[in-house]
Amino acid sequence: MLEDEIEDLVNDLLEQENQSNQKSTQIEPTHADRGRCAPVLLAGMSLACGVSTPKSPRCCTRLRCASCDFGVVVFHGKRWLANTDHLFLRNHVPDGNLKSQLASEAGGRAFACQCRCVSVRRNESKTVSALGLRWFCIGGDHSRPL
Numbered sequence: 020m021l022e023d024e025i026e027d028l029v030n031d032l033l034e035q036e037n038q039s040n041q042k043s044t045q046i047e048p049t050h051a052d053r054g055r056c057a058p059v060l061l062a063g064m065s066l067a068c069g070v071s072t073p074k075s076p077r078c079c080t081r082l083r084c085a086s087c088d089f090g091v092v093v094f095h096g097k098r099w100l101a102n103t104d105h106l107f108l109r110n111h112v113p114d115g116n117l118k119s120q121l122a123s124e125a126g127g128r129a130f131a132c133q134c135r136c137v138s139v140r141r142n143e144s145k146t147v148s149a150l151g152l153r154w155f156c157i158g159g160d161h162s163r164p165l
């Protein structure tokens with residue numbers, strides 16, 4: 020009986036330790052995490068593209084959607100027309116004629132997977148979680164398109 024209790028206690032402690040480890044890697048990316056954004060930001064063109072860290076925010080261009088499992092396309096100096104819908108995205112991302120739903124927006128960036136599209140203005144910067152997106156950074160060379 021006592022043994023069980025001790026085991027539970029040890030398990031709890033281990034769990035807490037794991038959780039605090041995870042937190043610390045989010046704040047200070049370890050070597051293995053280099054090349055992956057933390058936090059993952061979508062931003063207008065006042066922010067350069069690259070790998071984000073808490074100290075130097077960058078716009079992520081290596082995104083993938085966990086909902087539709089497609090890579091996220093990025094257009095610089097564009098925004099999505101307001102009537103861009105889920106059906107259009109499903110039929111056109113990534114290789115279709117997306118330009119028909121894109122308008123010019125100085126300094127803006129337009130992002131889309133097959134299920135969601137987002138436009139960000141020049142000076143805006145938002146985390147994917149604040150936007151309610153299930154997008155994650157796949158890491159790697161952010162100067163190259165997906």
Ligand SMILES: [Zn+2]
Binds near residue numbers: 082156157
């Ligand atoms: Zn990234």
Ligand SMILES: [Zn+2]
Binds near residue numbers: 084086088133135
């Ligand atoms: Zn999606």
